Amino acid sequence: MASENFDLIVIGGGPGGYVAAIRASQLGLKTAVVEREHLGGICLNWGCIPTKALLRTSDIYHLFQRAEEFGLKADNVRFDIEAIVKRSRKVAGRLSGGVGHLLKKNKVTVIDGEAKLEKGSQAPKVVVKGKDGESATYEAKHVILATGARARTIPAAGLEPDGKTIWTYKEAMVPETMPASILVIGSGAIGMEFASFYSTLGAKVTVVEMVDRILPAEDEEISQHAKKAFEKQGLKILTKAQVEKLETTKSGAKATIKVDGKSEAVEVEKVILAIGITGNVENLGLEELGVKIERGHVVADGYGATGVPGLYAIGDVTGAPWLAHKASHEGVICVEKIAGQDVHPMNKSNIPGCTYCHPQIASVGLTEAKAKEAGHEVRVGRFPFVGNGKAIALGEDQGLIKTVFDKKTGELLGAHMIGAEVTELIQGYVVARQLETTEAELMHTVFAHPTLSEMMHESVLDAYGRALHY
Amino acid sequence: MAIEILMPALSPTMEEGTLSRWLVKEGDEIKSGDVIAEIETDKATMEVEAVDEGRIGKILVEGGSEGVKVNAVIALLLEEGEDESALKEAQSSTSQKPPPDNEVKGKESKTSETPAERSESRGQEQDEDEVPDRAKRASGSSDKGRNGSSRLKASPLAKRMAEQGGLDLSTLDGSGPNGRIVKRDVEAALKDGAPKAATKDAAPETKSAPAKAEPGKISVESLHLEEGTYEVVPLDGMRKTIARRMTASFRDVPHFPLNIDIELDRLLELRSELNRKAPEGVKVSVNDMLIRACALALIRVPESNASYTDEGLVLHKHADVAVAVAIDGGLITPVIKKAETKGLAAISSEMKDLAARARERKLKPEEFQGGTFSISNLGMMGIKSFASIINEPQGMILSVGAGEKRPVVKNDALAIATMMTVTLTCDHRVVDGSVGAKFLSALKPLIEDPVTMLL
Numbered sequence: 004m005a006s007e008n009f010d011l012i013v014i015g016g017g018p019g020g021y022v023a024a025i026r027a028s029q030l031g032l033k034t035a036v037v038e039r040e041h042l043g044g045i046c047l048n049w050g051c052i053p054t055k056a057l058l059r060t061s062d063i064y065h066l067f068q069r070a071e072e073f074g075l076k077a078d079n080v081r082f083d084i085e086a087i088v089k090r091s092r093k094v095a096g097r098l099s100g101g102v103g104h105l106l107k108k109n110k111v112t113v114i115d116g117e118a119k120l121e122k123g124s125q126a127p128k129v130v131v132k133g134k135d136g137e138s139a140t141y142e143a144k145h146v147i148l149a150t151g152a153r154a155r156t157i158p159a160a161g162l163e164p165d166g167k168t169i170w171t172y173k174e175a176m177v178p179e180t181m182p183a184s185i186l187v188i189g190s191g192a193i194g195m196e197f198a199s200f201y202s203t204l205g206a207k208v209t210v211v212e213m214v215d216r217i218l219p220a221e222d223e224e225i226s227q228h229a230k231k232a233f234e235k236q237g238l239k240i241l242t243k244a245q246v247e248k249l250e251t252t253k254s255g256a257k258a259t260i261k262v263d264g265k266s267e268a269v270e271v272e273k274v275i276l277a278i279g280i281t282g283n284v285e286n287l288g289l290e291e292l293g294v295k296i297e298r299g300h301v302v303a304d305g306y307g308a309t310g311v312p313g314l315y316a317i318g319d320v321t322g323a324p325w326l327a328h329k330a331s332h333e334g335v336i337c338v339e340k341i342a343g344q345d346v347h348p349m350n351k352s353n354i355p356g357c358t359y360c361h362p363q364i365a366s367v368g369l370t371e372a373k374a375k376e377a378g379h380e381v382r383v384g385r386f387p388f389v390g391n392g393k394a395i396a397l398g399e400d401q402g403l404i405k406t407v408f409d410k411k412t413g414e415l416l417g418a419h420m421i422g423a424e425v426t427e428l429i430q431g432y433v434v435a436r437q438l439e440t441t442e443a444e445l446m447h448t449v450f451a452h453p454t455l456s457e458m459m460h461e462s463v464l465d466a467y468g469r470a471l472h473y
Numbered sequence: 474m475a476i477e478i479l480m481p482a483l484s485p486t487m488e489e490g491t492l493s494r495w496l497v498k499e500g501d502e503i504k505s506g507d508v509i510a511e512i513e514t515d516k517a518t519m520e521v522e523a524v525d526e527g528r529i530g531k532i533l534v535e536g537g538s539e540g541v542k543v544n545a546v547i548a549l550l551l552e553e554g555e556d557e558s559a560l561k562e563a564q565s566s567t568s569q570k571p572p573p574d575n576e577v578k579g580k581e582s583k584t585s586e587t588p589a590e591r592s593e594s595r596g597q598e599q600d601e602d603e604v605p606d607r608a609k610r611a612s613g614s615s616d617k618g619r620n621g622s623s624r625l626k627a628s629p630l631a632k633r634m635a636e637q638g639g640l641d642l643s644t645l646d647g648s649g650p651n652g653r654i655v656k657r658d659v660e661a662a663l664k665d666g667a668p669k670a671a672t673k674d675a676a677p678e679t680k681s682a683p684a685k686a687e688p689g690k691i692s693v694e695s696l697h698l699e700e701g702t703y704e705v706v707p708l709d710g711m712r713k714t715i716a717r718r719m720t721a722s723f724r725d726v727p728h729f730p731l732n733i734d735i736e737l738d739r740l741l742e743l744r745s746e747l748n749r750k751a752p753e754g755v756k757v758s759v760n761d762m763l764i765r766a767c768a769l770a771l772i773r774v775p776e777s778n779a780s781y782t783d784e785g786l787v788l789h790k791h792a793d794v795a796v797a798v799a800i801d802g803g804l805i806t807p808v809i810k811k812a813e814t815k816g817l818a819a820i821s822s823e824m825k826d827l828a829a830r831a832r833e834r835k836l837k838p839e840e841f842q843g844g845t846f847s848i849s850n851l852g853m854m855g856i857k858s859f860a861s862i863i864n865e866p867q868g869m870i871l872s873v874g875a876g877e878k879r880p881v882v883k884n885d886a887l888a889i890a891t892m893m894t895v896t897l898t899c900d901h902r903v904v905d906g907s908v909g910a911k912f913l914s915a916l917k918p919l920i921e922d923p924v925t926m927l928l
Binding site for chain 2: 347411412413414438439440441443444
């Protein structure tokens, strides 16, 4: 039984945990991170980053298909799925190593193993079972849970991965062969990114969504736009549809899907489950400590406090939105609060969301419907890609930038985008919202020409009836 | 370059103050820790100590100046080896930054473009709404916050919301980075009913139509008094603070009073005995004993020592007892911190010191802010009983009436006893009737059997 004392122990080395640890170390706290698998967590190893590597491949492949349009000759363009996956893994590996280096540079102790909490004096004790089966107990003044989340499954409906035919994101990221057909259950960001990747590389993809539109968290107009774009690419989209039964067959899987009251059987080679996320709250000793858990997630306040003295929780384990950047930011706020700094809880309405399918989707703040629901009288601006010079030059003239303002105060309530590179554009509006600019400052801002960002300006102008180029 | 001496913030909420007088003059050598000036805020006079060492090069804000903004440069200090040329350099560099007044004006004219543009795009129907706004802004330029030299930091959205809500931004504290006033501050202020922007004579038509006067604002004119039959005493900082805090408390806090009679004879006896035997200079007052008794009662009934917040009831672990002290032009409530840990002699000498300095308006902010409970005693002025207004965010305040001989029934016979009536005003959001009653029933025996409070 080794024992060492820290100011702070962070459980989980994902984007919430490792960022919290670095910030804590910067603030002079003696800090350790416990990680059971890979530093960088799901994000770096099985999420954000490797999928972006895969999608880069499918984007390039897609452009090859359009070579002639750009005056290029490219014959016999093929792909090698093994090499695609290999590149994706290499990218993840490189970044995971980078996190290890950052932690070392910041003098954060990394403890390999699986953590479990026990009652302690100031904060719960952290018992870490190493890979060799040996346990060691660590004590700290503060403990942050950053254990993340995983794919939700519903075994009762057969919605449970078998690792071979029925996949979650994890298996979908490392295919051995290219499936001819895929059924994607769930049309959130994860579902649509895989649907886009596999469809571009030639698989016949069907997407099933329970509610009446895909990407249900986005603005309705964006959902509609996305649906049209995907259908044009050959995806089959079933909305208001529910998978009643899912079973594996010799050649793949057979799903019984209920659409409009009628049941329909779909046979596919692979199935990807993207039906939501659930927090990693098990086997941590949380129940014994009296940590409040609701719907699979730890309940924490705006500073991460769980109500159990010395125990905090941040990131995916505390619930939606399940985003790496939200986790990192919560980690920083939690640590700064612990260090006695004057901080405010994060403004959750100002967390941007990005989906890297083709076309890309990005948004921040309230949708038009949500804004009205909240009692705002709104002014809405729209600007289509087809009115932008740079977009046309890029050969990306499909898309839309939509802005929603409060009619009275001129507050930018939300921004919603679909089209090329919008995931890089959204930050402009996030900064504007954080600084609390009104339409006036945005109108007075000079946007460089020729850029896609000009559309952001035009969309604001349009909300006030002043768009110049459309 | 010369060192700038800035107007200090004496409390977290201070935005401006009066530089009452300088204790040094130009050319004086000073060292760190020297008292160089006196500054008056809404509640206190405080001494400003030098932070750096050097020679006073130039005094930029004269003694007796009112409304000096926090962080305004009030004087320039020459460091060793520097001569007057450093002064010029410093002044020219301050004037190279846009001079404060111009900066404010520049900002004004810039923002006033915005509504014009807005009305252009919003169409005719909006124009009417914009008129008072613009007029308000024009008259506002002579208002507070404009003559000081520190820039008002606020987000564009906060400015616009304040403008629309008729809120004077210079009365707010910003919670954003570096004190920037942001949306949440304005929202909170609008919810709390913070002071409205001064909009007197906003537009000619407003003057001729008093019915349109700004809601919540009371003008002298609205009293319809005959000219020459009154005089107007300007509101000083303390009066404004009392008006704002008491109005907010009486409006927003659900008050209710509980009163009981307490027999004082044994307490008076004990007090005489204590003072007879006390060393030179120690003289315990009835009030000192009440402070101690209240502190003990608060600790015995912890749920009564509490403050209401929307996030939860705050239970205080110590009894920080605030005592209302009447002073010229108002009152102030110095606080005996952790009173439950202090004996009568300690409470007595601390209270004496605090009250004396309160009358000179020389309390430090931390000496009159905070407090978990208040006592207001008007007994010495012959008041029989009264119910005070809660001193937010405290949950209770005890109003103490005069001790007087009254006929009482003891053992079924009429007797004479010295009695006083105390009234406990409670914030019902945090202290329910039964909790208040519990507090009083803990307090009563401590006073009626005062030996117990010596323990």
